[in-house]
Amino acid sequence: MRIESAVTSVSWIPSETIAGVIRVPFDLGVTHYDDPPPDQWQDLDAVVGPEGARFANELRAWAEVRDGQIVDCGQTGGGRPGIPAPRLVKNAPFVKTQGPTCWTTLALTLYADGSAGHELVGASAFPRHWIYGADGKLAGKSALVDFHTWYRTVGLSQSPWGGHEQAVLAADAETPMERRLSRDIMHGGPKPRPVTVRPGTTIMAEGEAADHIVLVLDGLIQVEAGGTVLAELGPGAVLGERASLEEGRRTATIRALTDCRIVSYPAAALPPSELRDLAAGHHREDER
Numbered sequence: 545m546r547i548e549s550a551v552t553s554v555s556w557i558p559s560e561t562i563a564g565v566i567r568v569p570f571d572l573g574v575t576h577y578d579d580p581p582p583d584q585w586q587d588l589d590a591v592v593g594p595e596g597a598r599f600a601n602e603l604r605a606w607a608e609v610r611d612g613q614i615v616d617c618g619q620t621g622g623g624r625p626g627i628p629a630p631r632l633v634k635n636a637p638f639v640k641t642q643g644p645t646c647w648t649t650l651a652l653t654l655y656a657d658g659s660a661g662h663e664l665v666g667a668s669a670f671p672r673h674w675i676y677g678a679d680g681k682l683a684g685k686s687a688l689v690d691f692h693t694w695y696r697t698v699g700l701s702q703s704p705w706g707g708h709e710q711a712v713l714a715a716d717a718e719t720p721m722e723r724r725l726s727r728d729i730m731h732g733g734p735k736p737r738p739v740t741v742r743p744g745t746t747i748m749a750e751g752e753a754a755d756h757i758v759l760v761l762d763g764l765i766q767v768e769a770g771g772t773v774l775a776e777l778g779p780g781a782v783l784g785e786r787a788s789l790e791e792g793r794r795t796a797t798i799r800a801l802t803d804c805r806i807v808s809y810p811a812a813a814l815p816p817s818e819l820r821d822l823a824a825g826h827h828r829e830d831e832r
Contacts, residue, residue, distance in 0.1 A: 545609045547609060547660070548605070550602065551662035553601045554676065555598050555600070555671045555674075556578035556579075556674070558577065558578065560730075560738055561672070578598065581596075584681045585676070598671055601621070601622075601648045607654040607656075609656050647704060648664060648673050650663070651665050662677065667712040669691075669710065672689055674717075686714055713778075717780070718781050725759075725782045729759050729782075729807065736807035737807065741805075743802055747800060748783065750768075750795065752793065753792050754784065755810065758798070760783070761804075762803075763778070763801070767796050768796060769796040784798075785819040785823050785826075786826075789816075789819055
């Protein structure tokens with residue numbers, strides 16, 4: 545029996561992760577921000593390129609199984625770059641048109657029973673890296689980005705090609721409902737102002753009165769109720785909808801595990817039906 549599987553990372557530049565003078569070439573049209581990649585793709589070449597994401601890393605593997613044992617295996621893979629990005633650097637020539645080094649290190653494990661697993665082992669601190677399974681569906685993403693450090697300093701010596709790997713925090717992909725709501729929050733009206741919170745900060749407190757929801761743009765947060773940790777969530781998570789549905793009181797405490805960038809949004813600005821669907825989805829996740 546032959547087993548085949550794949551894992552792919554797609555790296556892209558969200559507009560809200562770039563600030564200051566570095567935005568100038570983007571705002572002038574020399575280069576562009578990226579729209580989020582699709583939830584699922586059929587053709588990777590249509591996702592990466594001049595009008596799409598910056599970089600993709602595809603790892604494919606196969607194994608031959610005989611009598612419950614893997615007797616042979618192999619793999620293929622490689623990166624697909626998008627376009628270069630002009631940038632300022634610390635040393636001469638001070639301006640480079642060659643894009644900074646970007647990478648992901650992926651692991652793919654095949655088992656004799658036909659199943660497979662994958663992992664984001666390491667990655668550059670920027671851009672955002674989304675991870676897709678063999679079916680082309682979004683499965684996870686890097687949790688943190690550090691644009692300033694990456695854009696000014698990263699090079700081959702600080703990458704796997706120079707013998708240096710950078711560990712990366714990863715999070716499961718948010719639900720399709722959360723993805724739809726995040727687009728509504730960020731692009732459906734006046735753009736919310738992101739706020740940075742430090743590790744250990746209580747973003748929501750169980751039992752407090754509140755009428756807004758929170759979208760996590762970057763970082764990892766922890767959800768706790770009644771002293772029990774329910775989940776760790778990352779970018780794209782939308783939280784706090786139950787307070788608007790259950791007498792205006794928070795039903796869980798949410799704390800930042802890392803530096804986080806979040807936005808608050810009035811729950812009343814969203815249709816109640818969407819809030820109920822979001823709450824139902826979170827309830828199913830809690831039961832797991």
